[in-house]
Amino acid sequence: MSFEDRVIDPASEEMLQIAEEKGHESCFSRYEDMTPQCGFGAAGVCCTICLQGPCRVNPSDNGKGNQEAICGARDYTIVARNLVRTIAGGAANHSGHARHVAEVLREVASGKAEDYEIKDEAKLKNMATALGIEIEGRETNEIVKEVAEEAISNFIGYHGEEVSWLKTAIPESRYNLLNDCDVIPQGINDVIADSMHRTAMGVDSDPLNLIFGGLETALSDFTGCAMGTDLSDILFGTPELVESEANLGVLEEDAVNLVVHGHDPLLSEKVVEAAKRLEDEAKAAGAEKGIKISGICCTGNELLMRQGVSLAANYTSQELAIMTGAVDAMVVDVQCLMPSLQEISRCYHTEIITTMEISKITGAKHIQFNDATAGADADTIVKTAIEAFKKRNAEVNIPDYKSKLMAGFSVEQIVAVLEKVNADDPLSVVTDALASGDIRGIALFAGCNNVKTKQDQNHLKIAKELVKNDVLCVATGCAANSLGKHGLMIPEAVEEYAGEGLKKFIGQLSDAAGVELPLVWHMGSCVDNSRAVKLATALADYTGLDLGELPVVATAPEAMHEKAVSIGSWAVTLGLPTHVGVVPPVTGSTLVTDVATNIAEDVFGGHFIVETDPEAAAEKLIDKIDQRNWMLEMKAKAKEKVEG
Ligand code: NFS
Ligand code: SF4
Numbered sequence: 001m002s003f004e005d006r007v008i009d010p011a012s013e014e015m016l017q018i019a020e021e022k023g024h025e026s027c028f029s030r031y032e033d034m035t036p037q038c039g040f041g042a043a044g045v046c047c048t049i050c051l052q053g054p055c056r057v058n059p060s061d062n063g064k065g066n067q068e069a070i071c072g073a074r075d076y077t078i079v080a081r082n083l084v085r086t087i088a089g090g091a092a093n094h095s096g097h098a099r100h101v102a103e104v105l106r107e108v109a110s111g112k113a114e115d116y117e118i119k120d121e122a123k124l125k126n127m128a129t130a131l132g133i134e135i136e137g138r139e140t141n142e143i144v145k146e147v148a149e150e151a152i153s154n155f156i157g158y159h160g161e162e163v164s165w166l167k168t169a170i171p172e173s174r175y176n177l178l179n180d181c182d183v184i185p186q187g188i189n190d191v192i193a194d195s196m197h198r199t200a201m202g203v204d205s206d207p208l209n210l211i212f213g214g215l216e217t218a219l220s221d222f223t224g225c226a227m228g229t230d231l232s233d234i235l236f237g238t239p240e241l242v243e244s245e246a247n248l249g250v251l252e253e254d255a256v257n258l259v260v261h262g263h264d265p266l267l268s269e270k271v272v273e274a275a276k277r278l279e280d281e282a283k284a285a286g287a288e289k290g291i292k293i294s295g296i297c298c299t300g301n302e303l304l305m306r307q308g309v310s311l312a313a314n315y316t317s318q319e320l321a322i323m324t325g326a327v328d329a330m331v332v333d334v335q336c337l338m339p340s341l342q343e344i345s346r347c348y349h350t351e352i353i354t355t356m357e358i359s360k361i362t363g364a365k366h367i368q369f370n371d372a373t374a375g376a377d378a379d380t381i382v383k384t385a386i387e388a389f390k391k392r393n394a395e396v397n398i399p400d401y402k403s404k405l406m407a408g409f410s411v412e413q414i415v416a417v418l419e420k421v422n423a424d425d426p427l428s429v430v431t432d433a434l435a436s437g438d439i440r441g442i443a444l445f446a447g448c449n450n451v452k453t454k455q456d457q458n459h460l461k462i463a464k465e466l467v468k469n470d471v472l473c474v475a476t477g478c479a480a481n482s483l484g485k486h487g488l489m490i491p492e493a494v495e496e497y498a499g500e501g502l503k504k505f506i507g508q509l510s511d512a513a514g515v516e517l518p519l520v521w522h523m524g525s526c527v528d529n530s531r532a533v534k535l536a537t538a539l540a541d542y543t544g545l546d547l548g549e550l551p552v553v554a555t556a557p558e559a560m561h562e563k564a565v566s567i568g569s570w571a572v573t574l575g576l577p578t579h580v581g582v583v584p585p586v587t588g589s590t591l592v593t594d595v596a597t598n599i600a601e602d603v604f605g606g607h608f609i610v611e612t613d614p615e616a617a618a619e620k621l622i623d624k625i626d627q628r629n630w631m632l633e634m635k636a637k638a639k640e641k642v643e644g
Contacts, residue, residue: 007316007455009485011248011399015320018397024344026319031451043588044079050201059588073205079589080210081199083565087217088195090566093335094527095188095224097263099155101231104266104371106148108235109141115270115375118144119237123412127230130168147234151227157187166219169226169530171537173546174574178219181603183212183573185220192217207591218569225567226534228527232265232302233410239305239524241515242408246485248317249402250310251326255292256282258385259312259321261341262333263525265302267355267369267378268295271331272307274378278386285386296321297336298477298525304407305524311405314456314481315560316449322350325394329385333369334359336448336561349391351384405489407522409474411534414521420512427542429509434551434629438470438501441625444532444571445475445483445520447556447564450582456482458557458581458614463488465618467519470501471625474535477526479557484522491516529567533574548575548605549635551628553621557581557614568608572596575605577624579617583610 003016006028019026040046040056047055047069058065059075068074073081107113118124124143125135133146154163162184167175178184185191195217198204204213233239251257258275260268275282275291282291294312295303303309313321315336321327322344329351330341342352342363354360355369355377367384369377418426433439443466449455459482463473467488475483487493494506498519510517523531536552543550554571556564559582571578586592601607609624611617 005454008457008460009247009317009401009455011401012317012320012455014399015248015317015323015397018323019320022323022347024323024347025340027316027338027340027451040588042583042585044082044585045075045588047073047078047081049081049199057588071201076207076589076591077205077210079586079592080207080214081204083586083592084195084199084210084214084217086562087214087221087566087569088192089562090564091188091217091221091224092192093563094221094228094566095155095192096334097527098224098228098231099152100264100266101228101235102148102151105144105231105235106152107371109145109148113371113374116235116371118234120234123230123238124234127168127234131164151231154223154227155187155189157185157190160186162186163188163220163223165227166223169222169534169537170574171540171546173540174548177546177604178573181212183216183219185216185223188220188223191220207589208595211592211595215569215573218566218573221563221566222530222533222570222574225527226530229524229530236265236269236306238412239408239410240413241406242305242308243404243406244304244308244310245402246311246405246481247402248312248321248324248399250292250294250312251321251324251398252289252292253326253396253398254287255289256285256287256385256389257292257294257327258382259294259296259327259330260299260303261296261318261330262337263298263302263335264333264356265299265306266371266374267331267333268299268303269306270374270378271381272303272309274375274382278379278382281383282386282389285390287386287389291382291385296330298527299333301477301480301522301525301528305410305522305528310402311481311484314449314478314485316451316455319344322348324398325392325396326398328389328392329353329381331355331381332359332361335563337361348394349388351388353381353384355381403485403487403490405484405522406491406518407484407489409521409523411531411538414535415538417509417513417517420514421509427538430539431543433501433505438505439472440470440501440622440629441551441553442472442474442536443621444529444552444554444576445473445479445557446477446526446529446554446567448478448558448560449482450558450560452582453558453612456486458617459483460486460488461614462555462557462618462621463520464497465615466621467498467502469622470499471622472502472505472521473519474521474523474532476523476528476532480522480524483520488520489518489522491518493519526563526567545632546575546605549628549632551625551632553577553579553624555579555581555617555621557617559584572600572606572608573604577606577609577621579609579611579621581612581614581617583612
């Protein structure tokens with residue numbers, strides 16, 4: 001297979017050429033070695049939950065294959081159980097991230113994490129108020145303590161109490177619907193543990209009961225996402241508009257290149273500070289341009305949003321960054337790290353540094369990162385990078401491709417821009433544009449890259465089609481990285497790709513704000529998908545509509561991780577039509593597939609749209625938006641008639 005068949009990004013293409021010349025493996029070549037992949041696994045009908053397995057059922061083989069597993073489980077039970085476990089995996093990841101931030105916040109309050117401080121007091125107070133915590137006449141530290149404790153209490157369901165964070169992020173109407181469906185989580189950790197329990201051999205075999213359990217787990221994932229975003233904003237500041245760059249070309253030959261990769265801002269924020277402190281040391285080591293920090297995956301997005309750090313790569317190009325020979329150290333925390341990084345780094349001088357107890361890579365250097373000694377640990381990491389720089393030997397091949405981008409679209413920032421147009425009634429700027437048709441709807445681009453799709457292609461094709469049709473696009477995670485590196489997050493892209501209405505809308509905001517806004521709005525990392533929900537919730541509250549009625553859709557064009565499945569599941573549960581561009585392992589059960597793609601809509605308003613063809617996917621998303629607009633119009637007409 002040629003490089004053009006795997007990637008559309010010329011920087012990745014160039015690096016794959018080098019990989020081939022040098023005989024390096026990559027996820028792309030390993031994927032080819034892995035095909036054809038197992039059809040049972042792909043359909044979700046393989047079970048390894050107990051030691052009698054693996055069991056494989058084959059419902060589609062005209063009734064000739066095994067219909068029942070050894071214990072008697074049928075396709076629907078096996079598929080639903082596997083799905084619930086996947087969602088639980090995602091929820092454990094997102095909420096683990098949130099719990100770490102919550103714990104540090106508590107340590108800040110008790111003076112045990114001296115290297116951290118509260119950067120956004122206004123957000124602290126807003127969140128406290130939303131959680132029902134008294135702020136009047138209280139010291140900041142007392143509020144910090146109570147917010148942190150409230151956050152931590154969300155992990156364990158005391159006396160049947162529901163998680164409080166969820167309520168702060170969604171409209172009341174949606175909360176009530178979820179409550180009626182009995183899917184409000186009581187304790188994030190409890191729900192994840194229950195998922196493991198109910199999916200064990202011989203527990204829950206009712207597919208519908210399993211699916212509702214999965215949705216509750218997905219909502220615990222959402223709770224973790226929202227908490228992760230809010231608490232990170234409190235500790236590190238709420239993002240504001242910021243300019244930066246993306247793609248492998250951000251690496252600098254004459255600098256110590258320290259790449260941060262993973263998800264946890266608690267580490268990477270400190271690394272950025274340490275790099276500033278140790279700039280002279282890097283120069284003394286011969287790095288003319290000092291230290292260049294760049295990011296991969298969501299840690300990159302977190303730092304981009306708050307510090308303007310540039311993005312070196314998204315998920316499937318992480319290995320390629322090392323092959324440039326320019327990366328002196330890659331410091332990783334948790335999630336989306338390919339174990340292959342260490343193997344490739346052995347051909348170069350690159351140090352792979354792991355930092356978290358639960359996330360080590362065989363052969364990599366481990367520098368344990370502790371909240372109490374965060375600053376000093378970050379110094380050690382940066383010094384290790386400087387030492388590695390001194391050992392640079394192989395030739396450096398940095399592809400000469402990068403794109404400018406603008407990021408920083410927190411809900412707070414978006415509202416601040418809207419206030420420039422209408423100070424008294426900022427949200428009306430969006431609802432008016434929706435009502436006039438200037439913008440047809442809003443689409444959230446989320447999720448990863450996946451070797452099963454040509455890298456970045458689905459993201460790009462769908463986004464271009466949607467903006468041409470006046471859909472306002474916001475993006476997070478590797479999807480955002482992808483759209484950023486292909487030039488969709490610059491103001492010039494508005495003129496080039498947007499439909500007339502969207503052009504008018506963004507132009508109006510740019511004029512009022514006195515800053516040229518980009519075409520697609522970068523909202524942050526994957527936990528920051530909660531920002532998109534909060535934006536939709538603000539619009540829902542303002543209009544008195546529910547999330548399930550708004551012309552808002554979501555798409556994960558190249559989903560890969562368990563987290564993406566979890567996010568997709570809560571997006572559906574919150575009422576969003578949600579496209580996935582990779583076929584998830586549910587097709588082995590017509591029942592589960594039908595619930596996900598069809599019946600879910602009757603209950604929650606949202607449903608999955610599985611479509612691997614990007615043009616067709618864009619069309620389906622636009623149809624969905626149009627359908628919702630039509631229903632809103634009908635509702636308004638009916639109301640008019642009744643009220644005379
Ligand atoms: Ni989201 Fe982010 Fe990327 Fe996918 Fe991984 S980095 S948390 S999971 S691959 S978007
Ligand atoms: Fe097979 Fe049932 Fe055991 Fe799964 S739980 S491996 S289906 S016997």
